[in-house]
Amino acid sequence: MATTSKGLFGSSLARKYWMAISGLFLCTFLVGHLLGNLQLFVSGEEGKLAFNEYGHFMTTFPVVKVLSWITYGAIFLHTVDGIMLALQNRAARPEGYVKEKQSANASWASRKMALLGTLTLFFIVVHMKSFWYEMHFGELGVDANGNKDLWSLTVKAFEQWWYAAFYVIAITGLAFHLSHGAQSAFQTLGINHPKYTPIIKMTMTAFAWLIPAGFVAVAVFLYVVQPGQNL
Amino acid sequence: MDLTLKIWRQNGPQEKGEMKTYPISGVEEDMSFLEMLDYLNDKLINDGIEPVVFDHDCREGICGMCSLFINGEAHGPGRKVTTCQLHMREFKSGDTIYIEPFRAKAFPIVKDLMVDRSAFDRIQRAGGFISVNTSGNTIDANAIPVPKENADKAFDAATCIGCGACVATCKNSSAMLFASAKISQFSLLPQGQPEAKERVLSMVNQMDLEGFGNCTNTGACEVECPKGISLENIARMNRDYLFASLSSNK
């Protein structure tokens, strides 16, 4: 049997392995990010100082720095790979159907992964401009401990209804992306087992809705309570 | 029953096609879908119109020759059924039925509803076999022990008739369900082991060369497959390819 193979680079299956690995890595990143955000539930001077201390730690601690570069890399890989997959998939059917009943056999989220991913990418760009850019290159004031005042920047952003609304919509899009993607990644990596797959599907579906629900809860809290007004 | 048929007509591979409307009456519930098309073609021939070209052979759900995208679904509205086994009682008098060819770059249209599915044959030729000499020195099938579960799974995979409904229904025109079934039917059995790595690497490579899309795990193929081929096969192919890529000699 003559063998020719593109191995782990370039073949259709390999492209999906990279998608799944980068996607699952980003899922773990979401957990870390959410744990940080939960500190925003503590208002007042005490919460502000603690959050800014955390912000200082996250931008200076070497291990976190390395992790953040891996995260940028994962977003880049996931995006470029996703675009390549989507282009190939489109090219595989140059002429479509006149009548097509896609909802008869596949979930909405699974059919809209590229759209939901693009929405997420747009959100990431806006989000990084709002906080990451300002933290690294913007002109932030300092708090009583001398740390950059990321807290005030954050709570002020979410006092604006349109910013909070955009955030909630984008995170909902991410939830749908994950409702298919988080469990699909296991199938991509070859994990499908009569005993474990139902557990994986249940766990990852819960993950897909609960993690975004946490982000949304923080945003809604900030908008409703407006902790920046009391300081 | 009276029906309005909207059928894709296209004179040849390079020609532009379009949907044409054919009202038809006198269709009986007991006709199979293909018999209904035969009946239409009789009428068209009588009226001096080119009959509609469509693929078929066994008409008993075992050969994989029939195709057709009917009312937005491969092999029509039924589950685990080929177009030749679909009957007109699934429709109501007065219905409009859309009949289109399977759509994929890798399945070019020959004429009207007939598409060229030889890309599947080339995937099969790339590794869907075992290299043994079967002339005169055949070994007794029971000489090699096979676990019952694996024999059953290999048999299930081997029931794929190569119809291409999985490709037609997939939003990416992906051939993963077909290819994974054809790989699994060997990789589950001891006889398939010596060439297992080369097989999965070669067949996936050929599948990519043919211009099929990638798998988004939507699961549409499994729902529309007339033989109920399971997504488990795609996962098996995914892990076999991963391990073969990491451990092959080339």
Ligand code: HEM
């Ligand atoms: C925090 C952000 C994100 C996370 C956690 C995430 C996670 C995932 C996961 C786990 C998958 C499943 C992979 C598989 O089926 O094997 C996936 C698929 C996908 N992602 Fe993302 N993703 C994120 C952002 C993005 C972005 C920014 C894009 C690009 C524009 C994107 C585009 C896609 C596409 C197109 C797929 C489907 C690929 C396919 O199956 O054909 N995602 N994502």
Ligand code: SF4
């Ligand atoms: S996997 Fe199912 S749908 Fe695909 S070719 Fe085989 S029998 Fe047809």
Ligand code: FES
């Ligand atoms: S004609 Fe043989 S399966 Fe339908």
